[in-house]
Amino acid sequence: MSNSGSDAVYVEKLEKRFGRFAAVDKISFSVDRGEVFGLLGPNGAGKSTTIRMLCGIISPTSGYGRVAGYDIFSEAEAIKRSIGYMSQRFSLYEDMTPLENIRFYLGVYEVPQEVWRERIEWVLDMARLQDVRHRITRELPPGWRQRLALGCALLHRPEILFLDEPTSGVDPITRRSFWEFIDKLAQEGVTVFVTTHYMDEARNCQRLVMLNEGKIAAMGSPSEIISEVFPGRPGADLGDVFIRLMARRQE
Amino acid sequence: MNPVTIKAIARKEFYHLVRDFRSMYLAFVIPLLMILMFGYALSLDVDSVKVVIVDHDKTKESRELAQKLNASAYFQIVRQLNDSLVAVRYLDQGLTTMAIVIPPGWTEDLKADREASLQVLLDGSDPNFAGISRGYITAFVEAYNRDQLLSFLNRKGMDEIKAPVDGRIRVWFNEDLESQNFIVPGIIAIIIMIVGAMLTSLVIAREYENGTMETIRSLPVGGGELLLGKAIPYFLIALTDVLVAVFMGQVLFGVVMKSSFCLLVLASTIYISVALSLGFLISIATKSQLVANQMAILITFLPSLLLSNFVFPIGNMPKIFQMLTYIIPATYFIDILNGLYLRGLGLSHLGQSYLILVGMLIVLSYAGFALLRKEGM
Numbered sequence: 235m236s237n238s239g240s241d242a243v244y245v246e247k248l249e250k251r252f253g254r255f256a257a258v259d260k261i262s263f264s265v266d267r268g269e270v271f272g273l274l275g276p277n278g279a280g281k282s283t284t285i286r287m288l289c290g291i292i293s294p295t296s297g298y299g300r301v302a303g304y305d306i307f308s309e310a311e312a313i314k315r316s317i318g319y320m321s322q323r324f325s326l327y328e329d330m331t332p333l334e335n336i337r338f339y340l341g342v343y344e345v346p347q348e349v350w351r352e353r354i355e356w357v358l359d360m361a362r363l364q365d366v367r368h369r370i371t372r373e374l375p376p377g378w379r380q381r382l383a384l385g386c387a388l389l390h391r392p393e394i395l396f397l398d399e400p401t402s403g404v405d406p407i408t409r410r411s412f413w414e415f416i417d418k419l420a421q422e423g424v425t426v427f428v429t430t431h432y433m434d435e436a437r438n439c440q441r442l443v444m445l446n447e448g449k450i451a452a453m454g455s456p457s458e459i460i461s462e463v464f465p466g467r468p469g470a471d472l473g474d475v476f477i478r479l480m481a482r483r484q485e
Numbered sequence: 486m487n488p489v490t491i492k493a494i495a496r497k498e499f500y501h502l503v504r505d506f507r508s509m510y511l512a513f514v515i516p517l518l519m520i521l522m523f524g525y526a527l528s529l530d531v532d533s534v535k536v537v538i539v540d541h542d543k544t545k546e547s548r549e550l551a552q553k554l555n556a557s558a559y560f561q562i563v564r565q566l567n568d569s570l571v572a573v574r575y576l577d578q579g580l581t582t583m584a585i586v587i588p589p590g591w592t593e594d595l596k597a598d599r600e601a602s603l604q605v606l607l608d609g610s611d612p613n614f615a616g617i618s619r620g621y622i623t624a625f626v627e628a629y630n631r632d633q634l635l636s637f638l639n640r641k642g643m644d645e646i647k648a649p650v651d652g653r654i655r656v657w658f659n660e661d662l663e664s665q666n667f668i669v670p671g672i673i674a675i676i677i678m679i680v681g682a683m684l685t686s687l688v689i690a691r692e693y694e695n696g697t698m699e700t701i702r703s704l705p706v707g708g709g710e711l712l713l714g715k716a717i718p719y720f721l722i723a724l725t726d727v728l729v730a731v732f733m734g735q736v737l738f739g740v741v742m743k744s745s746f747c748l749l750v751l752a753s754t755i756y757i758s759v760a761l762s763l764g765f766l767i768s769i770a771t772k773s774q775l776v777a778n779q780m781a782i783l784i785t786f787l788p789s790l791l792l793s794n795f796v797f798p799i800g801n802m803p804k805i806f807q808m809l810t811y812i813i814p815a816t817y818f819i820d821i822l823n824g825l826y827l828r829g830l831g832l833s834h835l836g837q838s839y840l841i842l843v844g845m846l847i848v849l850s851y852a853g854f855a856l857l858r859k860e861g862m
Contacts, residue, residue: 291702292861311705319703323696327497329504334497341493342704370504 241300242267242394242425243288248297250283257283259448260297265427265441267393270420272439273429276480280448281429285398288427289319302393315343318387322399325383328372332363332382335371336389343390357385360415377408384415394425401435413438433473444479451479486713490706494714498688502718511684516676516726520733523672533561534618535581539572540565544592553629554585559621572606582608583618595633669734670822671795673727674815677753678789680723681760682767686781688715689768689857701862708854708862716761723757724750743829752825752835755842756818760785762849763814769856789815817841 243265250258258280265271273281287294288301290310299306302316319325326335336357340350358364361381363374371379380400387395397416401409413435416426428439436442437456444452444459452459456472463478464470502508536554540547555562563581566572572584586604594601605622609615692698701711731749734740742749763785771777791797792806793815799807810816817838824830824838832839 289703291699311707314703314705319700321696321699321703323699325697325700325703327501327697328695330497330500334500338493338497339704341496342490342706344487344489344705 243301245299248299249295251295256448261450263443267425268423270426270439272436272442274436274442275445279445285429289396290314317394318392319396320383320387322402326371331368333367339386339389345390353389361385377404397428490710491714495717498715499718512722523668524738534583535563536560536583537564537572537575537581539569539586541589542587542591546592547587576608669740670826673730674818676726677723677757677760678785680726681757682764682785683781685719685761685764686767686777687774690772690774690777693772708857727753742826744825752821759814759846766853788813793819814845
C-alpha cells in the first residue's frame with residue numbers, strides 16, 4: 235500500500251465476481267494526479283465494471299482501493315462528491331432542457347447557490363449550448379448532448395473525472411474537439427480516467443492499462459507498451475498490440 | 486437527508502411529470518372523469534321502476550289501481566298491455582323490469598272478500614335493483630290494502646282502527662339514503678390509489694429503463710433522499726385531486742362533510758403516503774414500467790375498488806375475502822372517510838384506522854427503502 239494517499243486512484247487485487255464469473259480478476263494499478271489515464275479493452279473485458287467500482291456505483295467482491303484518498307468500500311459517498319462521472323449513455327434527462335439538467339446536477343452536488351449563475355454560464359459556454367438552453371435535450375444532436383453531459387459532470391469542480399466510453403456514437407470531428415478539451419482539463423490539474431476501445435483515443439492517454447477478460451494484459455505509456463510487445467519493430471502501433479494481445483488471450 | 490438534494494430531485498421529477506402526456510392524463514383527467522362517472526352513472530339508487538300492466542279485469546277498480554301505481558314516484562307505467570305473453574316478452578327484452586297482471590274477476594273477488602291475487606313478475610338479473618323494486622311493490626300493495634280496509638270500515642260506519650305495531654323508521658346516518666354520499670368518499674380513495682400508486686409505480690422503473698439509474702447511483706444521493714424527492718410532486722398532485730374531489734362532491738352532488746376538514750386532510754396525507762410507498766415498492770421490484778403498471782392495477786387499484794367496502798359490502802363476502810380486506814389500505818381510509826362524511830365522527834372513534842394506516846406506511850416505506858438499498862442505492 236505504498237503512497238496510496240497521494241495517488242488519484244490506487245487499487246490492489248481488485249476483484250468483482252458475478253456468481254462464479256470474474257468480471258474483474260484481481261487487478262492492481264495506480265493513477266497519478268493530473269494524469270490522463272486510459273483503460274483499454276474489447277467489449278466485455280471488464281472496463282465498465284472497473285470504472286463503476288471506482289465510482290462507488292457497485293461494490294467490489296474483494297481487494298483494496300482508494301479514489302481521491304477515500305476507501306472504495308467504506309467511503310463511497312465521499313468519493314462521489316469528489317469525482318465526476320459520465321457514462322456512454324451521456325447521463326442526461328432527455329425530457330429536460332440543458333438548463334434544467336444543469337440545475338439538477340448543481341442541486342444534487344450541493345454546489346453553493348451563490349456560484350450557480352457563474353457555473354451555469356461556464357457550462358453553457360464550454361458546451362456551446364447558450365442558444366439552446368431552453369430546448370428539450372432529446373432534440374439536440376449527440377455531440378451536443380455529450381458536451382452537456384461532460385459539463386454536468388464538471389459542475390462541482392471534481393478532482394477526478396471518470397469517463398466510460400465517452401465518445402461512442404459521436405462523429406470524429408466532435409471526438410477530436412472533445413479530446414482537446416480533455417487535455418485542457420488535465421493541464422488545469424484534473425485527473426482524467428477514461429475507458430475506450432478506440433485506438434486513436436488510447437494514444438491520447440499518458441498511461442494505459444489494457445484489459446482482457448478481467449485481467450491486465452499490458453500496462454504503461456503507449457510507446458512503452460508497443461516496444462514491450464513488439465521489440466525491434468518501430469513501425470508497429472497500438473492497434474497491432476491490441477490485436478496481438480487480445481488474440482493471445484483468447485487461444 | 487439534505488434539503489437541497491431533495492429539492493433538486495423533486496424539481497426534476499416535476500419536469501418528467503408535466504412533460505409526460507400519459508402521466509398528466511392519469512394525474513388530472515382520470516380523477517375528473519372518475520368523479521363524474523361514478524357520481525352520475527354509478528348511482529345505486531332506484532328512482533322509478535318501469536312497469537307494464539296487463540289488465541284482464543278492466544273495471545273501474547283495476548284502472549284505479551293502475552293510476553295509483555303511476556302516480557307514485559316509485560313506479561312508471563311504460564305500457565298497458567292486453568296479453569300476459571307480450572308482458573313476458575317485454576321482460577325478456579329488458580323493456581321493463583316489472584310486469585303486473587290483474588286477473589279477470591279481480592274486482593269481484595275483492596268485493597266478495599275473497600283473496601284477490603295480483604301477479605307481479607320481476608326481472609331479477611340485477612339483484613340489487615330487483616330487491617329494491619320488490620320492496621317498493623310490497624309497500625305499495627300494503628298501502629293499497631290499508632286504504633281498502635279504511636274505506637271498508639268507513640262504509641260500515643266504524644272507527645278507524647290502529648295497527649298494533651307502528652314501526653317508525655328513522656335512518657340515522659345518510660338520512661336520504663343517497664348512494665352518492667358514500668360514493669364520493671370511495672372515489673377519493675380510488676383516485677389516490679391511481680395517482681399515488683399507479684403513477685409512482687412508473688417512476689423508478691423509468692430511471693432503470695432510461696439508464697439514468699446509473700447516473701443517480703454515481704451521484705451523492707441517498708436512497709431516502711431519492712424516494713422523498715420523487716414523492717413530493719406526486720404527493721402534491723394527489724392532495725390537489727382530493728381537494729378537487731371534495732369540492733366537486735359538494736358542488737355537484739351536494740355531499741357535505743360533517744366532521745373536521747383537518748381530519749380529512751390528515752387522513753388523506755397518511756393514505757397518499759401509503760399509496761406512494763406502495764407504488765415505489767412496486768417500481769423498485771419490477772424495474773419495468775409495463776410490468777409495474779400491470780402490478781399496480783392488480784394490487785392497488787382493483788383491491789381498492791372491490792375489497793374496500795366501497796362497492797361491495799365486506800360483510801357479504803366469503804370469509805377468505807373478508808380476511809383479505811384487512812390488509813387493503815383503502816378499507817381503513819374509506820372507513821375514516823365514511824366516519825368523517827356520514828357519521829360526523831372524530832378522532833376518538835376513527836383513531837384506530839388512522840393508526841393502522843400509519844403502521845402500513847412505516848412497513849411499506851421501510852420495505853421500499855431496504856429494497857433500494859439492496860439494489861445498491
